[in-house]
Amino acid sequence: MPPYHAQKIEPKWQRYWDEHKTFATKDFVPGKPKIYVLDMFPYPSGAGLHVGHPEGYTATDIFCRFKRMRGVNVLHPMGWDAFGLPAEQYAVQTNTHPRITTQRNIDTFRRQIKALGFSYDWDREVDTTDPGYYRWTQWIFLQIFNTWYDPDFEWTDSQGNARMGKGRPIAELPIPADCDDANAYRDSRRLAYRAEVPVNWCPALGTVLANEEVQDGKSERGGHPVVRMPLKQWMLRITAYAERLIDDLDGLDWSPAIKDMQRNWVGRSEGAEVDFKVKQSGKYDNWRIQRQATKFPTGPEADVIRVFTTRPDTLFGATYMVLAPEHSLVDQITTPDHREAVTQYRESTARKSDMDRTDLGKTKTGVFTGAYAVNPVNGEPIPVWIADYVLMGYGTGAIMAVPAHDERDFAFAKAFDLPIRAVLMPSDAWLLKQSGQKPGTGVDVAPLREAYRKNTGDSSQPFCDESSAINSHTHDLSLDGKLTQQAKESITHWLAEQGLGRKTIQYKLRDWLFSRQRYWGEPFPVVIDEQDRVHGLLPSDLPVLLPELDDFKPSGKPEPPLGKAVEWVRYSDTARRETNTMPQWAGSCWYYLRYIDPKNTERAWDPEKEKYWLPVDLYIGGAEHAVLHLLYSRFWHKVLFDHGQVHTAEPFQKLVNQGMILGETEYTAYRAGDGTWVSTEHVREVDGVPVDVRSKPPTPTQVVKLDEDEVTKKGDSFVRIDEPGIRVDARAHKMSKSRGNVINPDVVIAEYGADALRLYEMFMGPLEATKPWSMKGVEGVYRFLGRAWRMVVEFEAETLNLDPRVQDVEPTTEQAQLVARTVAAVTDDIEAMRFNTAISRLMEFVNSFTGQPVRPKSAMEAFVLLLSPFAPHLAEELWQILGHAGTLAYAPWPTFDPALLIDSEVDVPVQIGGKLKSRIRVPADVDSAALEAAAKADPKIAPLLEGKTIVKAVIIPGKLVNFVVK
């Protein structure tokens, strides 16, 4: 041997770790702190691993290996999120059972992941499709099914916090005295319930999808069209936990971006519900009096429209109302002469997909119902319309429209010529802008204000901010002059007093649609009796195994394929099994809990182990799971928390999202039909085709990929080297099969080894950044590994032995300092997960030592230990060559004498007027006066100070000198 030969070293150590179970984790190790480091487990797709997977996995692996060497008991497991659509789609296409393809894919993934040398405890591997696993997924479902949410329950949690609101056993649900069907009442309050709801049915996939899985009216997976239709489906009452899902984010160590995404998804808004009575007869006054006595009822009367608004302070500006076309009151209130138009409009919106309905660019549509409602603050009758810009699924499905102060209402009012009334005085800046004048030019705003007040908001724009109320008073109520916050409080109070409204909170979050019409998922552990009532099975009945089916194809109709397993479906003479299955998210909602006790056949996990290992201290994965997986998982965890099954309110304490790895940077130029080049500023993509916009009509251009040496930088952009007037696109794209820029980790490992791949992925840049791949970059770190090898090993020898320059001698002071500095820097960098700079430090170390004729063995050993989390195979091999037996995985992490970090002499920059003019070398502990004197005496500085007055001297010992002169 031997030059550095990764292909020889790596399998050797992987086998060693496997055979010695080097990374098997023990529970409850006394005298050691614990850490639970988790990767988002992969969906084992048929395509195999891509380079994005090892990025996060390498980061956690480095962290874990480092922590083990620091004496920490580390839990670091891996498993498979293996239920789900792609396996089933593939199975349908090839007529293979999904179990077979899934097993095959798992085997490929395991092989690929093992080839990267990660330190997982493989004894804890989990597979969501294993009945020994999904048995407990079903068990958790039953916990949820047997829970109701009591928002007023006061309790103290296991961490000693006073809490309000708790998921409680369904048996504890109080049944109201006037309830004639206690079972139905219980079923209606469970956290898992069935409901006939309009769902996102995707005919191509043969299943319904959660709102979260539908993007722009198409399925997130595959981009198939989705239609709305009513179906009886399982729902999970995640909305009960909306407030806690927001509040508990505060204590988590997550990026602000992800926290914001979660907050926005839950979408909390504070406002008020207000009741408007439909004007039908002269009974309005009676109703008002009655309401003053009864106060605000839970549900409105049959002829009352309840709205939700975040701006009750603008109630005086409500000049019309809008109901969602699906609103149940529409039929009742529509007058005969408007019935036809209303019916027609409702039919046309029902046909529209969500995509069409939410297309923002389009002009607003709607029709008048002929009905009027009474504005409760001033008794004015206002027309009631229906329009599809009001959504049935949010709030009450009805709004009061305040066109002067809401963009949507404004656009609608303009379109249908409805009155606009200003009830807020806009800011001066807004008024000036409206009048076309610049602020600060001394224009008197008083006339503008007066005009706005009188014209009652009939300007070209609505004013949608907070400010002070105007035109808002009656004989017994006035908001005029009140600032928005005050006005809201005041009107809400008045409404409550009158029994007309109350303060409420609305969430964008909807209940989670939890059933799928597919084969490859967890069966529900419930049966349905002849009265269509659901009964949860007993834990002893679990698992409910998936029945064997010859034909698991979806029918294209909403009847699930499990219906074909006739024997399985028949539970008893009077009960049948549920034939829907759970969505893919189910298994990933709790896998982090199963890892702590993966082989337990008695329970999902041992509570003592849960107390020991939870929470997950570090969770790394892609940002694509920022909302769905993390929200669902947190929700399940909270239900389990309320049941005392877990002892932390949150599952994942620290979350890091690795950035995406893009393909290699590409230079793209465009050519017209006649072969002439078209500069990028003239090219725009229309329907996915790049066209030259200068010609009319625009003509398509041809895409030409250029080589790096065909382009050069000019100004801010790249241009063709032969024709610098032609700009070229220079950017890295997302890796995709169609683009042909996918990097296969197997290929990289075969050529450069796993250590080089690991090191490169960490060296590319910060973990969280999006960054382009570069094969040259891989070569760079590969060369570094080769240099590290040659620093220790005599590479021209026939046998493996130390380079003769590696000697058992004391390091020189300089060498000792470099070792100390490297240990200090690498330790800090790993702790802060700045792996790229840690690697730079290791490179500097090697660059320095390869130039030295004597390399103290102790320094080499320290280096090998520092390198080992990053390039474990190489490090183990070098450790052995340095004369150590066994693995270095638990060798103590190198320490250093802090005194070695301090230099006796330092270079101090000397500036004049903030500009660097010289550097002086002074003792590190020199005081201000001596430093100033030394700076003044410097041969470069002295002449520059000649004849000048020093106005100020900034002297920071050990850091800098700055003379301000005149």
Next chain:
RNA sequence: GCCGGCGUGGCGGAACAGGCAGACGCAACGGAUUUAAAAUCCGUUUCUGGGUAACCAGAGUGUGGGUUCGAUUCCCACCGCCGGCACCA
């Protein structure tokens, strides 16, 4: 439109707490070694101007302003890119 993040050499990036901008790597160029090449080793490499030269002068962290003795770092405005949400009342 709203929310979040980011703009530093030819490229990926570094500068942790306002104090020497460009660490480390890639690419490029020059040299050594070699019959030659690969590999390896040494050196140069922000830009502009000047000098045979070690060097000198000026500019420079998206743009414009501000705070400060001093700003890549803090503040304001703008431009661009990326990610998320989007008629949520």
